[in-house]
Every structure is written in structure tokens, then in C-alpha cells.
Amino acid sequence: MAENIRLTEIDDSNRDLHPRLTLDDKCVFLFEYTSGKRWDFSTTNGLIKTLKRKPDQKGQYYKNQEIEKCGNLFRTTLSDEWLSSGTLVPIPPSKAFGDPAYDNRMERICRAIRPNLDVRLLVSQRNSTIAAHERGTAPRPTIEELIENYEIDETLTHPAPSTIAIFDDVLTAGTHFKAVKTVLSARFPAVPIYGIFIARRVFPEVQIEDWF
Numbered sequence: 186m187a188e189n190i191r192l193t194e195i196d197d198s199n200r201d202l203h204p205r206l207t208l209d210d211k212c213v214f215l216f217e218y219t220s221g222k223r224w225d226f227s228t229t230n231g232l233i234k235t236l237k238r239k240p241d242q243k244g245q246y247y248k249n250q251e252i253e254k255c256g257n258l259f260r261t262t263l264s265d266e267w268l269s270s271g272t273l274v275p276i277p278p279s280k281a282f283g284d285p286a287y288d289n290r291m292e293r294i295c296r297a298i299r300p301n302l303d304v305r306l307l308v309s310q311r312n313s314t315i316a317a318h319e320r321g322t323a324p325r326p327t328i329e330e331l332i333e334n335y336e337i338d339e340t341l342t343h344p345a346p347s348t349i350a351i352f353d354d355v356l357t358a359g360t361h362f363k364a365v366k367t368v369l370s371a372r373f374p375a376v377p378i379y380g381i382f383i384a385r386r387v388f389p390e391v392q393i394e395d396w397f
């Protein structure tokens with residue numbers, strides 16, 4: 186694996202592909218996932234496709250391997266200082282707690298970064314929905330619709346976090362990130378909130394580099 190993997194910040198040079206993000210949204214990512222391409226188009230496409238395997242699909246061994254790999258990557262790219270003081274909040278999956286299809290891959294990656302991290306499922310969905318990547322041409326949920334379906338687990342709010350990073354696999358338009366950030370900001374108005382992503386979405390005409 187390449188040793189020069191670094192987190193890249195979303196800024197004026199690359200924000201145009203993520204229209205829900207604004208100047209005050211501080212987000213970083215590791216790789217680029219190319220929309221509309223197969224799993225074998227790039228290493229990152231293969232990684233994301235494997236991570237998105239449903240819990241009842243074959244290939245869980247490979248999914249588990251990729252979860253551990255992602256944990257290792259973030260262990261080496263996130264600062265020890267932040268990891269020792271920050272709170273990681275996984276983006277809620279499309280299925281609610283108790284749904285047989287509930288997939289906790291984001292939580293598992295966060296916990297794989299290193300032991301004793303402050304990982305909290307502060308935000309969850311009241312009701313299961315169709316995953317965004319499975320909607321095809323159907324309308325994607327709006328920020329407002331997502332917020333309506335989100336709730337804070339008050340049993341996990343103490344002690345109050347000093348800084349929060351919302352964690353997800355792929356940054357697309359930024360809708361889910363903005364919805365979760367809005368809910369968390371209302372509950373913790375003085376706490377800085379960031380976004381950490383395995384990859385951001387790009388389109389085929391955007392040149393990318395592989396990471397092996």
C-alpha cells in the first residue's frame with residue numbers, strides 16, 4: 186500500500202461536486218470514488234462496493250477485511266491529538282435499529298481505528314429508508330426529510346463532546362452530512378463539527394489516481 190496517503194480537504198477547488206456543502210463545512214476525504222463505474226474500475230471503487238455489501242450478502246469475509254483496512258488507514262492519517270479528544274459519530278445507515286438489514290459498517294470502521302476511541306451513535310433513524318445508492322432515478326431525500334427522520338440518543342450525550350467528526354463512506358452531494366450536522370449542531374451548538382469520508386464522489390471525466 187502506498188505510504189503517501191493523506192487526507193484532502195474539501196475547498197474551493199473541489200467543492201463544486203458537492204452542492205450541499207457551504208464554506209463553513211469542514212470536510213476531509215482519503216480517496217475518490219468514480220460514479221457510474223464498476224467495482225473493477227479502480228481500487229477505491231472496489232473498496233466502496235465491497236463495504237456496501239448488505240449483511241445477508243455473500244462476501245462478508247472480504248467486507249470485514251476492508252473494514253479493518255479502513256481502520257488502519259484512518260489510524261495513520263488522523264492525528265493522535267484529535268483522536269484522543271474528539272468524538273466520532275457514524276452517519277446512520279439507511280435501515281433503523283432492529284431492521285434485519287441494519288448495517289453498522291461505519292461504526293465498525295470507526296472502532297477499528299484504535300481501541301478506546303470516543304465513538305457514539307448519537308444520531309439514528311426513526312424509520313428505515315431505501316439506501317441512496319439503491320434509488321436509481323427515484324428522488325433522493327432532502328435535508329429536511331432526513332432531519333425529520335433523525336433523532337438524538339440522549340443516553341449518549343454525556344459528557345458533552347468537545348469536537349465532533351461525522352464519519353461516512355462516500356461524500357456525494359453532502360445531503361446526509363448536512364442533515365446530521367444540523368441535528369448535532371442544534372443539540373451541541375458550541376461544538377465544532379467536521380466531516381470525515383473514506384472517499385468523495387467524482388465523475389468519469391475527472392482524472393483520478395489509484396492508491397496502490
